[in-house]
């Protein structure tokens with residue numbers, strides 16, 4: 001049997017603890033699968049004295065170190081589970097330059113600086129694996145990067161953030177406030193170190209950028225993703241979604257499209273109304289689901305736990321076994337594929353259906369004015385529903401709530417329509433504008 005491989009873990013938080021534990025508990029089986037033992041040589045943390053559940057009082061505690069640089073220098077494989085940009089970026093680059101293979105779950109870093117990491121890995125001839133960076137335990141990076149390498153992907157659509165899915169689910173089923181549900185997601189180990197990254201859609205946008213890069217063989221960075229989070233989603237939005245047979249989900253969408261004669265891709269993250277009988281509506285809690293549509297394969301669906309220490313450790317350990325096998329047997333896994341270099345089309349060129357809620361004066365001619373404003377911008381109405389709307393104190397006029405669902409319209413046309421509606425005297429408020437997907 002070849003010499004054991006020295007494995008260094010950077011970070012001993014929600015994911016790092018689970019990876020370290022499983023790596024030691026299943027050492028014999030992992031050694032058989034790799035062809036040589038994986039020797040955990042250290043775990044880098046900020047503060048070795050801090051008590052850690054599952055680590056303090058166990059043999060893992062003896063492996064903790066604050067000297068991440070020395071740890072990286074002596075490793076064959078570095079598993080980065082610290083998160084954030086620095087020092088994770090410098091440590092990964094140092095590991096690669098020193099000839100170590102790298103496994104990381106760091107989507108923020110990959111979406112910001114993936115090409116630099118790929119280039120360094122190429123130059124050093126080592127592996128860079130990151131299955132855990134997208135949709136936790138779900139195998140999605142490997143299927144897109146390898147299984148679909150012979151097909152033409154047209155669209156990737158899904159729920160890729162466990163925290164926001166958990167939050168929206170708790171708001172819909174238990175009437176929880178957003179802040180309370182976010183706290184629960186933090187306690188359960190789903191949220192990022194700063195949960196704003198989840199709530200504002202940045203985490204999902206990073207994952208969308210990674211998936212789009214792999215699916216379309218094009219470099220897509222975080223800044224290329226049009227991103228809207230769930231902080232503006234109200235309890236009222238959730239209730240109206242249910243009343244109209246929908247569920248609100250934070251979706252990540254990457255698709256091949258044509259605009260002004262140019263073929264390119266659009267990548268966006270935003271909350272959307274999904275029909276309650278659509279498979280995505282049934283994705284509960286911190287689960288994720290990703291649909292991939294490819295020319296020959298047709299539609300594929302990937303579903304599973306998108307966050308949490310144990311599920312994420314499964315993806316990390318799978319990568320660890322792969323890169324370790326390469327070190328034993330020779331060869332490397334897939335490298336960056338960005339030959340297609342498709343342009344990223346403007347977000348305002350995307351086409352979607354919308355549901356608009358308007359508080360309007362309840363008098364003759366108002367509906368006609370509203371319909372004219374939509375028609376003027378080429379937005380076609382699919383359905384309109386009107387219900388009574390509570391009149392604000394001190395305002396004697398009767399009000400109505402108009403619920404308008406449109407046919408597919410361009411984002412730019414819808415934005416111009418909303419401005420025109422806001423300017424109408426008869427419109428008291430544009431209460432909400434939500435995209436409708438999956439119908």
Ligand SMILES: NC(=O)C1=CN([C@@H]2O[C@H](COP(=O)(O)OP(=O)(O)OC[C@H]3O[C@@H](n4cnc5c(N)ncnc54)[C@H](O)[C@@H]3O)[C@@H](O)[C@H]2O)C=CC1
Nearest residue numbers: 011012013014015045046081082083105106190307308312
């Ligand atoms: N928690 C989850 O469900 C998932 C997390 N991820 C990713 O995995 C990575 C780790 O996430 P968590 O374990 O949840 O984070 P965490 O915040 O629970 O753990 C981070 C660990 O890194 C250590 N660390 C941070 N900065 C350090 C520094 N400068 N020097 C030394 N140690 C440092 C901390 O002490 C802590 O032990 C992140 O990139 C995250 O985005 C990916 C998929 C799911």
Ligand SMILES: N[C@@H](CC=O)C(=O)O
Nearest residue numbers: 161162163191192307
């Ligand atoms: N914070 C992330 C963790 C997994 O990537 C999420 O909630 O999905």
Ligand code: NA
Nearest residue numbers: 131134136138
């Ligand atoms: Na994954």
